[in-house]
Amino acid sequence: MILLNNITKQFGKLRALDEVNLDISLGKSYALLGPNGSGKTTLIKSILGLVVPTSGTILFDGKSIANECDYRARIGYMPQIGHFPQNMKIGQLIDMMKNIRGEAIDIDDDLIRDFKLYSMYDKPMHALSGGTRQKVSAALAFMFKAPVLILDEPTAGLDPLSVEILKEKICAERGIGKVLLITSHILSDLDDLAGEVIYIQDGKVQYNDSIQSLKTDTREKRLGKAIASWLEQQQFISNVTK
Numbered sequence: 001m002i003l004l005n006n007i008t009k010q011f012g013k014l015r016a017l018d019e020v021n022l023d024i025s026l027g028k029s030y031a032l033l034g035p036n037g038s039g040k041t042t043l044i045k046s047i048l049g050l051v052v053p054t055s056g057t058i059l060f061d062g063k064s065i066a067n068e069c070d071y072r073a074r075i076g077y078m079p080q081i082g083h084f085p086q087n088m089k090i091g092q093l094i095d096m097m098k099n100i101r102g103e104a105i106d107i108d109d110d111l112i113r114d115f116k117l118y119s120m121y122d123k124p125m126h127a128l129s130g131g132t133r134q135k136v137s138a139a140l141a142f143m144f145k146a147p148v149l150i151l152d153e154p155t156a157g158l159d160p161l162s163v164e165i166l167k168e169k170i171c172a173e174r175g176i177g178k179v180l181l182i183t184s185h186i187l188s189d190l191d192d193l194a195g196e197v198i199y200i201q202d203g204k205v206q207y208n209d210s211i212q213s214l215k216t217d218t219r220e221k222r223l224g225k226a227i228a229s230w231l232e233q234q235q236f237i238s239n240v241t242k
């Protein structure tokens, strides 16, 4: 569905992505993991066309995304930090998004309802708490029933009840076969939400396989422990081969 061929992104001297090859397949849910600054957001933004790779190609449904923007209507994106027009009210923002898409009738308003955003429609964005802004961001990402959902730290800043609401929604979308690409530093969240893991470090993909294989290989039951154990193994191999 989304194919990355030898993607490199250079910011001046810094290589944020280094010859990344990935095949993001229909019906699969991916946990995109890696330390701070490893290139996760750059990777996501490259798929969205918000960052232009220095070299390499990205195909969406077999077609290059270079100089294209129509494909983006098929991606629901929840950014790490949502930037919204500050004076706009929640209701105005949601209506504006509907008008831009021209798909006013068939929207998914589950999160607008479950996060109780209808009762806050008259609140301007600048007056919202960080968590409520995050809820608006989530509601917008899911609203247009896009077949691909890219969620950058979706649960960050949400209270525990809202985390559960969002996780249930993500699981439901996964259940109907959507493609999900999710980053989070809260690995216990991803254990329930993803079936595949992509681990990226210094802009390079270091691991790309199912979470089950990672757990079997490391004999660990939880994703967090499995990743830690795999990293230890890699460190050991690197030390003995020096």
Ligand SMILES: Nc1ncnc2c1ncn2[C@@H]1O[C@H](COP(=O)(O)OP(=O)(O)OP(=O)(O)O)[C@@H](O)[C@H]1O
Residues within 6 Å of the ligand: 011, 014, 016, 034, 035, 036, 037, 038, 039, 040, 041, 042, 043
């Ligand atoms: N617009 C930019 N200009 C220059 N450097 C950038 C830019 N965007 C990202 N970088 C650098 O690229 C590297 C990768 O950043 P990126 O935001 O992709 O990391 P990340 O894995 O998402 O990190 P985090 O987990 O902290 O969100 C970092 O060193 C970052 O400073």
